[in-house]
Amino acid sequence: MDLGLKDKVAIVTASSKGLGKACALGLAREGAKVVICARDENDLQKAKNEIERNADNEIMAVRADVTKYEDIKNLVKSTVEKFGTVHILVTNAGGPPSGYFENFSDDDWNNAFNLNFMSTVRLIREVLPYMKTQRWGRIINITSVTVRQPIDNLILSNSIRMSVVGLAKTLALQLAKYNILINNVAPGYTLTDRVKYVIEQRASESGKTFDEIKSELAKDIPLGRLAEPEELANLVVFLASERASYITGTTIPVDGGWIKGVY
Ligand SMILES: NC(=O)c1ccc[n+]([C@@H]2O[C@H](COP(=O)([O-])OP(=O)(O)OC[C@H]3O[C@@H](n4cnc5c(N)ncnc54)[C@H](OP(=O)(O)O)[C@@H]3O)[C@@H](O)[C@H]2O)c1
Known part of the structure; x- marks a missing residue:
């Protein structure tokens, strides 16, 4: 299947390791021009080299902390300066700390909200003008199985990630007329x-x-x-592609069957 990803411009955040890096590699292997980011310069450079070696494609690495709006603005600006536009956005960030209701202060809740929700809002806000103008866009949010089945000691993740699902569903309805599709993927233990x-x-x-x-x-x-990280990346690459042209507003688990509910 030709995924139609050659020369599409993709930003994948939090991508020097793990799920983000696997998604960046998957997109680069299909010919996309990929921009990666993370906070640690060394890890970022290592990831850039590794992806370039394995995908035979040029990668741009921009140091950015997704909790900082200035960094997000700079990430999108640098991408557009180098590649002209943004077609694909994969939002990812670190996870909030584990713990129970009694363990967390207002600051902890605000930090988790900023890390996993506001980063998504701000990234989408910055890329939308380009996607709207070209009437083509794919936004894929990496969430967690916790949006479908809570994990006992992950109250911050269980709660905050649900708001990403609400955001994505609302935007999917409003952005469809611009041919901008937005979906969530929900990794299980990877x-x-x-x-x-x-x-x-x-x-x-x-x-x-x-x-x-x-x-x-x-x-x-x-x-x-x-799971292996590539098993989530395979879905993300498909959702980012031309071939996923009629899928929007969904949340798709990649969990080996872990979620027990039907929906
Ligand atoms: N792996 C799983 O089983 C699983 C399951 C469900 C959900 N998730 C969620 O998926 C996300 C990725 O998890 P992972 O397992 O791939 O983690 P990982 O292997 O620790 O990789 C995390 C990546 O995110 C970057 N990062 C962290 N905080 C950042 C920030 N504020 N700004 C920019 N980059 C940041 C890290 O680089 P720097 O530290 O250098 O910034 C690193 O590149 C997390 O939110 C996690 O909770 C994971």
């Missing part, structure tokens, strides 16, 4: 650096091995294993 770190922590706390903890996480997943 073996990124972050999850490997969590597994290592739990292993050292419990005296169990890395593989034992990984198997414990996998026991509630019908496919019996954690």
